[in-house]
Every structure is written in C-alpha cells, then in structure tokens.
Amino acid sequence: MNQKHRPYIVLFMLSLLFLAGCGKPTGNQPTGNVVVEKEKPVVKIGASLSLTGGSAFMGEGMRNAMELAIHNLGPTKYKYELVFEDDAMNPKMAADASQKLITIDHVDAILSLSSGTGNVVSQFTQPNKVIHFGVASDPTVAEGEYNFIHWTPPEEETRALISELERRNLHNVAFISFNQQGEKAIMNDFSHRVEGTEISVVSTKIFNNGEKDFKTYLLQIEEERPDVIVVLAFSPEIEIIMKQIKELDIDTPVTSIEAVEFSEQPELFEGVWYIQAADPTDTFLADYVSTYGKQPAPGTANAYDEVNMIVAGFERAGKNPLKKPSTAEVVAELHKIKDFPGALGPLTVPESGIVLSHAVVRMVKDGKFVTIKP
Amino acid sequence: MINPYLIHLLIFVGIYIILVVSLNLALGYTGLLNLGHVAFFGIGAYTSALLVKAGVPFITAFFSSGIVAGIFGYLLVLATKKLKGDYLALTTLGFSYVVYSVLINWGSLTRGPLGLPGIPKPELFGYVITSGEAYLLFAGFIALLVVLFIFFIIQSPFGRLLEATRDDELGLRVLGKNTFALKCKAMMISAFFAGIAGSVYAHYITYIDPGSFMLGEIILMLTIVIVGGIASLKGSVVATFLIILIPELLRFFHLPSSVLGPVRQMLYALILISIVLFRPRGLFGRIDLA
Numbered sequence: 001m002n003q004k005h006r007p008y009i010v011l012f013m014l015s016l017l018f019l020a021g022c023g024k025p026t027g028n029q030p031t032g033n034v035v036v037e038k039e040k041p042v043v044k045i046g047a048s049l050s051l052t053g054g055s056a057f058m059g060e061g062m063r064n065a066m067e068l069a070i071h072n073l074g075p076t077k078y079k080y081e082l083v084f085e086d087d088a089m090n091p092k093m094a095a096d097a098s099q100k101l102i103t104i105d106h107v108d109a110i111l112s113l114s115s116g117t118g119n120v121v122s123q124f125t126q127p128n129k130v131i132h133f134g135v136a137s138d139p140t141v142a143e144g145e146y147n148f149i150h151w152t153p154p155e156e157e158t159r160a161l162i163s164e165l166e167r168r169n170l171h172n173v174a175f176i177s178f179n180q181q182g183e184k185a186i187m188n189d190f191s192h193r194v195e196g197t198e199i200s201v202v203s204t205k206i207f208n209n210g211e212k213d214f215k216t217y218l219l220q221i222e223e224e225r226p227d228v229i230v231v232l233a234f235s236p237e238i239e240i241i242m243k244q245i246k247e248l249d250i251d252t253p254v255t256s257i258e259a260v261e262f263s264e265q266p267e268l269f270e271g272v273w274y275i276q277a278a279d280p281t282d283t284f285l286a287d288y289v290s291t292y293g294k295q296p297a298p299g300t301a302n303a304y305d306e307v308n309m310i311v312a313g314f315e316r317a318g319k320n321p322l323k324k325p326s327t328a329e330v331v332a333e334l335h336k337i338k339d340f341p342g343a344l345g346p347l348t349v350p351e352s353g354i355v356l357s358h359a360v361v362r363m364v365k366d367g368k369f370v371t372i373k374p
Numbered sequence: 375m376i377n378p379y380l381i382h383l384l385i386f387v388g389i390y391i392i393l394v395v396s397l398n399l400a401l402g403y404t405g406l407l408n409l410g411h412v413a414f415f416g417i418g419a420y421t422s423a424l425l426v427k428a429g430v431p432f433i434t435a436f437f438s439s440g441i442v443a444g445i446f447g448y449l450l451v452l453a454t455k456k457l458k459g460d461y462l463a464l465t466t467l468g469f470s471y472v473v474y475s476v477l478i479n480w481g482s483l484t485r486g487p488l489g490l491p492g493i494p495k496p497e498l499f500g501y502v503i504t505s506g507e508a509y510l511l512f513a514g515f516i517a518l519l520v521v522l523f524i525f526f527i528i529q530s531p532f533g534r535l536l537e538a539t540r541d542d543e544l545g546l547r548v549l550g551k552n553t554f555a556l557k558c559k560a561m562m563i564s565a566f567f568a569g570i571a572g573s574v575y576a577h578y579i580t581y582i583d584p585g586s587f588m589l590g591e592i593i594l595m596l597t598i599v600i601v602g603g604i605a606s607l608k609g610s611v612v613a614t615f616l617i618i619l620i621p622e623l624l625r626f627f628h629l630p631s632s633v634l635g636p637v638r639q640m641l642y643a644l645i646l647i648s649i650v651l652f653r654p655r656g657l658f659g660r661i662d663l664a
Binding site for chain 1: 492585
C-alpha cells in the first residue's frame with residue numbers, strides 16, 4: 001500500500017463506519033437499554049443530559065429518576081423506551097445529542113437539563129414537533145408549543161424568599177452570587193419584586209468562575225451593614241464562602257436559594273434557613289433512596305415527573321392502542337394537566353408551558369436538610 | 375437522502391474547517407502561536423447575533439462579524455508586537471480570557487451568562503435558510519470559499535513571505551521586508567474568517583453563551599491543526615472530518631456514562647500522541663511541531 005494514500009484509506013474506512021452508525025435502526029433492534037415489544041406502538045423518550053463533567057451528578061440523578069418512572073409504570077396502552085445522550089452541559093454537544101435523538105432514534109420527547117442546553121434543544125424540538133421538557137430557569141426555554149419547563153421558576157423562589165425575609169423582619173439584603181444564568185435570573189426578579197417594599201438590596205457582589213478569595217467582597221458587604229447575606233453559588237465556592245465568613249468573624253445571618261443543597265459539607269450550614277425548589281414527596285424519596293441508595297440530586301424528582309406527565313399525555317391522547325397519537329395531540333393533553341400527582345406535589349401545566357410548583361423554606365438541622373415551611 | 379443527523383454534523387465540519395484553516399494561516403504559515411482564535415470566533419458570533427437581533431440584515435451582520443473580529447486581530451498583533459513563541463501563546467490565551475470576561479460581564483449587551491437565545495436563521499435575498507440541507511449548502515459554500523481564498527493566498531508571493539516570516543523573520547527584515555505588516559495582515563485575515571465562522575455557528579445553533587468560546591474550543595482547534603499537519607490546508611480539512619466525526623461514533627456504542635466522558639477525552643489524547651509519535655508532522659504537515 002502506498003504510504004501516501006494511507007490517511008485517505010483510514011478516513012474512507014472511518015466514514016463508512018460512521019455512515020453505518022447513522023443508518024436507520026431496523027425492525028425490533030434494541031435502542032438504548034430496553035427491548036421493543038412488537039404488539040404495542042413504542043413511545044421513545046430521549047434525554048440530553050450532563051452525564052459527564054462537573055454536573056454529572058445531576059444528569060445521573062435525572063437518568064435514574066427516568067428509569068425509576070418507567071419501572072413504576074402500571075399497565076399502559078403503549079410501550080415506553082428511554083434513550084440517553086450525554087451533552088456535558090455544553091450547548092454544541094446538546095445540539096449534536098438532540099439531532100441524534102430526533103433524527104436517528106426518532107424520539108417523541110426529549111428531556112434536557114440547564115437553561116443553556118435547554119435553549120439549544122428547544123430550537124430543534126419545535127420545528128420537528130418533538131415534545132421537550134427542560135429543567136431550566138430561563139423562561140425562553142419554554143417558547144414554542146412543544147417546549148415545556150419543569151423547574152420551580154426564579155419568581156416562585158424569590159417570592160418565597162421575600163415572604164420569609166418579611167416574616168423574620170430582615171430588610172437590608174446583600175447578595176454574593178456566582179455569575180451564572182439561574183443566579184442572575186433570581187437576583188433580577190428579586191430586585192424587581194422588592195421595589196416599593198421595606199426590603200432593599202444594599203450590596204451585590206458577583207464573582208466569576210475560578211475565584212477563590214471572597215474576603216474582599218465579604219468585607220465590602222459588611223460595611224453596608226446588611227441584615228442578611230444571600231449566597232448564590234455552587235460547590236466548592238459555597239463552602240469557601242462559608243469558611244471565609246467564619247474566618248472573618250462575620251455574624252450576619254446567611255441564607256440562600258437552592259445553593260445549600262449543592263454542598264457536600266452541610267455541617268458548614270448548621271442552623272441556616274434557605275429557600276429550595278419544590279420538595280420531593282416522601283413516597284418518591286423513599287422509593288428513590290431504596291432503589292439507588294442515595295438522596296436525589298436537584299432536578300431528579302423533576303425528571304421523574306416529566307416522564308410521568310409525558311406518559312399521561314400519550315395515554316390520554318391515545319384513542320387507538322395500535323397507533324400512538326401525534327405529538328400535537330399529546331401537547332394538547334399536557335396543557336390540560338391540573339393537580340397531577342407528581343413527585344414534587346400537585347402539578348399544573350399552564351398555557352405558558354412552565355409547570356407550576358412551589359418553593360419551600362428549609363433549614364440545616366443536625367447536618368440534615370429539613371423543611372420548616374412547606 | 376442524507377440523514378439530518380449527518381447533515382447537522384457536516385454543518386459543524388464546515389464551520390470548523392473555516393476556523394481551522396484560518397487558524398493554520400496564522401499559526402502554520404506565519405508562525406504566530408495564536409491561542410486567541412477562539413475569541414475571534416466568539417466576537418464574530420456575538421457581533422452577528424446582536425446585529426441581526428437589532429434588525430440589521432443578515433448579510434451586513436455576516437460581513438460585520440468578520441470585520442469586527444479582524445479589527446480585534448489587528449489590535450492583538452499591535453499589543454503583542456514584540457512577543458513570539460510561548461510568550462505570544464500566553465498573551466493571546468490571556469486575550470481569550472479577556473474577551474470571555476467581557477462577554478460574561480457586559481450583561482446589558484450580551485445578557486452575560488444567560489446567553490443569547492432565539493438568534494434568527496440567516497435570510498439571504500428574501501430566502502430564509504431554515505432546513506438542514508440548505509444550511510449545509512450555505513456553510514459548505516462558505517467553507518469552500520475560505521479554503522480556496524487561503525489556498526490562493528499561500529500560493530501567492532504574499533504567502534511565501536508569510537512562510538519566510540515563520541522560518542526566518544530576521545533574515546526577511548534584513549532583506550527590507552516589513553514583517554510586522556505581514557503578521558498584521560495574516561492575523562487580520564485569520565481573525566476575519568474566524569469571525570465569519572462565528573456568524574455561521576450562531577445563526578445555525580441559534581443560542582450562544584460565553585462558555586461556548588473558551589479553552590475547550592481552542593484545544594479542539596489546535597488538535598485538528600496538529601493532527602492534520604501544521605501549514606497544510608489539506609491536512610486541516612481531513613483532520614476536521616476525523617476529529618469532529620470520530621467522537622460522535624461513541625454515541626452508537628451505548629457506553630456507560632462513567633466510561634463515556636473519559637473515553638472521549640482519551641480518544642483525542644490517543645490521536646494526538648499517535649500523531650506525535652508516528653507522524654510528527656501530522657497527517658499532511660510539512661514542518662515539525664517544534
């Protein structure tokens with residue numbers, strides 16, 4: 001073989017291999033990890049999740065919950081299959097994953113995690129009439145009739161925070177926040193809602209990815225004499241902030257929205273109250289813990305609900321057990337969902353496509369996360 | 375009929391061909407170890423997206439994205455006039471971080487970490503490019519034009535001067551050539567096409583955020599250039615197909631997620647190590663990595 005031509009031959013062989021991979025699955029070939037039954041039409045639910053990288057714990061939680069939801073289904077008209085793709089919470093990879101799910105796996109619905117990837121997935125699901133549920137805080141993810149969001153929205157969480165601040169008579173609020181989508185949405189909504197009330201934002205410090213020294217921010221915040229410091233961050237920054245607050249002998253109370261439960265060191269937050277997205281029900285918690293031996297991650301219960309709502313949509317829209325309904329018919333059924341018994345309590349799907357769920361007030365007691373105001 | 379998933383991947387191949395071929399012009403042919411290429415890509419994407427969202431016609435936004443990126447290319451060469459080698463690499467990497475910081479913190483313009491959703495599809499002469507096939511034609515046509523343009527550049531006397539700048543800058547200056555002007559032109563052309571690639575990317579994916587234009591992307595571009603061969607257009611094109619498509623094959627193997635991530639990274643590493651060990655000049659390269 002001429003050495004000069006070797007790279008071309010390798011490229012040609014790889015192209016053949018790739019094209020073979022892109023071929024349409026035939027007959028009853030298994031897709032994902034579930035075997036197709038011949039008798040029932042198959043409804044495929046795909047997921048573009050962060051199964052690798054720093055947010056993999058959330059993607060893994062959602063995947064577990066989706067499998068649990070399918071496992072717990074009773075008798076159904078249709079067969080439900082799951083197909084998972086990894087997007088590492090990267091928009092470009094989410095585009096690859098959703099294209100593959102739509103055009104190779106021919107899924108009927110896709111679940112996504114995060115606003116960034118959700119915004120990309122929604123651009124592909126809408127024109128292809130594929131149902132999309134995003135665990136996202138950015139409302140633009142729900143634009144288009146086929147796109148939905150199931151995540152307690154920032155406005156619900158800030159409403160709960162303001163209500164708790166008023167109850168505790170805390171008026172001067174300081175924010176120290178990671179420069180990220182969800183956090184930004186929370187702060188924008190908070191500032192908007194407290195206009196004209198006794199509550200005011202006396203200081204806002206925003207830090208970027210990679211920062212580790214927060215002492216300057218904290219000392220500047222202290223100069224403004226806030227009644228409470230709201231920390232919006234992920235691990236490990238949230239632990240570093242808490243340690244540095246203690247090192248600086250700052251005795252101003254600390255609270256947070258969601259961030260506390262991202263920490264793997266809850267002892268640092270002993271006695272801290274905070275706002276959390278809707279609480280999973282005891283039944284779901286018990287079921288999940290007994291199956292997987294660990295607590296659900298943020299977004300886990302949402303994925304469980306999303307699968308169940310999609311299944312409910314198909315089952316209700318389907319008139320003929322030998323032919324699955326169109327996704328347009330399923331979307332119409334999804335919009336009729338009211339007080340659906342979900343893992344996050346009763347759920348309602350309004351016209352906006354953003355599923356309504358309620359935020360709760362929780363506290364860290366003896367290293368455990370305890371709901372003090374459902 | 376081609377599968378839409380393959381069309382989607384080929385569109386990305388087209389975008390990366392524009393990026394990598396233009397990077398090779400600065401890095402391979404001129405010897406500028408530029409790690410700021412990803413910043414030009416981001417500048418182009420944001421320029422085009424913001425202009426079109428503000429009501430500017432796509433064609434104007436498309437060329438503006440290249441022009442704005444080109445201007446930043448000129449400023450970067452100006453700022454790094456006396457640097458070369460590792461020092462230039464570090465400074466240009468710093469430039470990428472500066473651009474990232476501006477994109478993430480200039481919230482009123484860029485929406486910061488929220489990113490820009492809903493970027494309209496391109497509209498050319500009254501025709502909106504919505505289908506995958508049409509977009510592939512569009513991206514492929516642009517990629518072909520860029521490859522041809524750079525091919526003619528490197529075949530021209532100007533291209534030979536660029537290569538001479540890379541090989542013996544002092545010698546060229548002794549002959550009375552203004553090597554700074556040559557570097558400026560090379561970097562501006564390179565940045566212009568990176569900006570154009572940003573525009574094609576933004577209007578295809580319809581959502582951009584600052585995280586899409588960071589270190590991971592420049593590593594990917596450099597990997598493609600090294601695998602294809604430094605100062606080789608043919609190598610850049612072939613390597614783009616390989617590096618973009620091979621990781622996608624993993625999606626068909628249903629690997630557990632605990633294995634998938636490391637395997638993906640190992641694939642890149644294996645390809646790079648194999649190239650360094652067995653073909654130090656890359657698949658089609660003409661000069662050594664050193």
